Amino acid sequence: MxxxxxxxxxxxxxxxxxxxxxxxxxxxxxxxxxxxxxxSWNKFGCNVSADLVRQMADAMVKxxxxxxxxxxxxxxxxxxVSRDQDGNIVADxxxxxxxxxxxxxxxxxxxxxxxIYSDAGSRTCAGRPGSLGHEYQDAMQYAKWDVDYLKYxxxxxxxxxxxxxxxxxxxxxxxxxxxxxxxICEWGTAKPWLWGHDVGGNLWRTTGDIKDRWQGxxxxxxxxxxxxxxxxxxxxxxxxxxxxxxxxxNDPDMLEVGNGGMTNTEYRAHFSLWSILAAPLIAGxxxxxxxxxxxxxxxxxxxxxxxxxxxxxxxxxxxxxxxSEAWVKQLKNGNRAVLLLNRGASEAEIKVAWEDLxxxxxxxxxxxxxxxxxxxxxxxxxxxxxxxxxxVVMVTVQP
Numbered sequence: 001m002x003x004x005x006x007x008x009x010x011x012x013x014x015x016x017x018x019x020x021x022x023x024x025x026x027x028x029x030x031x032x033x034x035x036x037x038x039x040s041w042n043k044f045g046c047n048v049s050a051d052l053v054r055q056m057a058d059a060m061v062k063x064x065x066x067x068x069x070x071x072x073x074x075x076x077x078x079x080x081v082s083r084d085q086d087g088n089i090v091a092d093x094x095x096x097x098x099x100x101x102x103x104x105x106x107x108x109x110x111x112x113x114x115x116i117y118s119d120a121g122s123r124t125c126a127g128r129p130g131s132l133g134h135e136y137q138d139a140m141q142y143a144k145w146d147v148d149y150l151k152y153x154x155x156x157x158x159x160x161x162x163x164x165x166x167x168x169x170x171x172x173x174x175x176x177x178x179x180x181x182x183x184i185c186e187w188g189t190a191k192p193w194l195w196g197h198d199v200g201g202n203l204w205r206t207t208g209d210i211k212d213r214w215q216g217x218x219x220x221x222x223x224x225x226x227x228x229x230x231x232x233x234x235x236x237x238x239x240x241x242x243x244x245x246x247x248x249x250n251d252p253d254m255l256e257v258g259n260g261g262m263t264n265t266e267y268r269a270h271f272s273l274w275s276i277l278a279a280p281l282i283a284g285x286x287x288x289x290x291x292x293x294x295x296x297x298x299x300x301x302x303x304x305x306x307x308x309x310x311x312x313x314x315x316x317x318x319x320x321x322x323x324s325e326a327w328v329k330q331l332k333n334g335n336r337a338v339l340l341l342n343r344g345a346s347e348a349e350i351k352v353a354w355e356d357l358x359x360x361x362x363x364x365x366x367x368x369x370x371x372x373x374x375x376x377x378x379x380x381x382x383x384x385x386x387x388x389x390x391x392v393v394m395v396t397v398q399p
Contacts, residue, residue, distance in 0.1 A: 027170065028247025030181045031202040033308045034280045035149070037072025037115065038065075039254050042212070042284025046078035046126055049095040050103050057107045059287035066112065068299040069308060070283065072149050072181075073107045074115030077126040089118075089129060089138055101145045108146065115149030115181070116142060120165040121156030130156060135172040143178035151183040162190040163199055170200030183251070183280075188236070193243035193250055203251040203280050207236045210253035212261030214390060215343075230256075230270045231343060237277060241314035244278055250314060251280050258285030258294035268371065269341060269392040271297050275307035276315035276327045276339045276394070302370040303394060306337040315339065318356040324387075326352040336397045337370075342387040350393070351384030363399055370394045 038056055040048045057073045060066050079100070082090045091100050104114040118138060119130035131138045131152075142150060152169055154162065166184050173180045184204035186192050196204035208217075208226040215229040228236070233252045244250045252274060257267045274281060283298055290298075306329060315329030315337065323344030329337040336357045340350040354361050367376040367383055371394055385393040 025179045026247070027174075027182070027200040027202060030179055030247065031249065032246045033310065033312065034249045034278055035072055035181060035183075035203065036070045036281045036304075036308075037074055037113070037149075038070065038283045038287060039074040039076050039115075039151070040284075041076035042210075042254055042256055043259055043286050048075055048078055050098065053103055054106055056287050057110050057112055060112065061110050063287055063290060063295055064299050065283070065287065065295075066110075068301055069304055070281070070298075071111075072113050072115050072282070074117070074149055074151060074282070076117045076151065077119075077124050077153070078128060079116070080118075080124075080128045083129055083134070087134060087137055089134070089141055099145075100147075104146045113148035114146065115151065115183075116145075116147050117151045117153065119153040119155050120160060120162075120169065121154065121158075123156040125153055125155035131169065132157075132160070135168050136175060139169070139172035139176045139180075142173075142180065143176035147178070147180055149181040149183065151185055153185040154187060154189070162186050162192065163195045166192075166196070166201060167199035174200070193240050197243070197248040202247060203249040205251045205253060206240060207233050207252060210256055212256040212259045214262055214266050228253075230262075230266070230273065234273050234277070238317045241316050244312070244314040246310075246312035249278060249280055252277060254280075254282040254284040255298075256284060257297055258283075258290055263390065264293050264297070265388055265391045267294070268297055269390060271300070272303060272339055272371075272392045272394045273327075273341070275303045276329050276337060278307060278309075278312060278314040278329070281307055300371070302368075302373060302396075306331070306370070306394075306396070309337075319352060324348050324350045326350065326356060328352070328357050330358070331396070334399065338383065338395050338397055340385055340387050340393040340395075342389060342391055344389060346389055348387055348389075349384055350387050351382050353382040354380075357397060359397075359399065366398045368396045368398070370396065 081092045107114040121130045122132045123130045181202045184201040188206045192204035211227040213229040215231040217226040217228045217232045309331045311332035313330045315327045319326035325341040327339040342348045364380045367379050
């Protein structure tokens with residue numbers, strides 16, 4: 001009993017002891033480019049286990065995804081089942097018989113990083129124990145487990161203020177002494193792009209959940225908004241570029257590439273849009289059983305290089321004409337990445353003028369197609385291409 005009282009007292013005093021102290025690391029330094037990795041939720045939901053996670057980590061290495069830049073293996077909801085008599089979070093002993101630390105050690109042994117999930121409310125979205133009232137205790141536990149990344153959700157909250165709740169968890173993570181990326185999963189309700197960086201978030205969701213479809217939003221079962229198709233999410237994030245940069249990213253949710261609800265053409269467009277948006281590239285498919293076409297999408301290093309460009313500039317939509325669009329992203333070397341997007345039902349010719357890119361009209365530039373992996377020659381004034389229905393053409397323009 002005495003030990004329990006002392007442990008509780010230590011948790012109460014910890015925020016006081018750490019108040020005003022700065023961590024030995026900058027939260028911005030934890031994600032200088034958008035995080036890349038894999039998360040269990042989109043494909044597996046609550047059907048998660050240590051065996052599954054190990055297999056996904058193995059597959060990330062064997063598939064070439066690690067070499068392409070992916071490094072986080074993140075367990076989403078349903079790994080936790082209860083709290084013990086001291087309030088410590090307890091992993092499912094059946095699905096994680098050796099505990100979380102052993103799993104994290106395995107992931108780290110492959111040269112990857114390990115992520116976990118919790119919620120700012122009393123319970124997670126799947127009804128498991130949340131972190132409300134246990135923020136410092138949970139952060140210390142994650143540090144003991146050697147966690148590198150926390151996805152922090154927003155279900156089962158009541159009167160909590162989102163900004164204060166996420167600031168508290170960032171403080172708890174910092175007080176643990178273990179550098180951890182903080183992924184704010186608040187769904188954009190309280191406009192986290194306005195405050196996410198200030199509270200130490202490294203990425204923040206800008207919309208409701210993604211669904212494996214090209215277009216269309218629908219209400220969640222509780223009547224609130226929404227699950228979204230790829231185009232709906234792109235539209236909702238189109239005007240938020242000024243809030244993103246190195247260490248702090250707008251997050252349009254995880255990738256659905258390879259989950260079966262869209263065509264490969266649409267998946268290529270999905271991946272290209274996320275890359276032009278400087279979005280976190282968090283795969284959500286079964287990495288153990290990928291068709292070659294899906295693996296080629298997820299490991300396209302030229303497209304990934306646009307997403308991971310060190311300038312950290314998020315792409316902007318600069319032209320929209322009915323179903324035809326042009327998006328432009330400035331790169332650190334002065335080049336531009338350009339995405340031509342065809343939302344329509346038939347092939348269309350789409351063009352972008354050099355003025356849309358911030359270049360003078362008379363400029364001659366080399367254009368390279370990032371999906372065909374070939375140079376298209378010198379072009380002056382504007383670039384145009386035929387784009388398949390629901391497809392993209394993605395190029396770089398080098399003066």
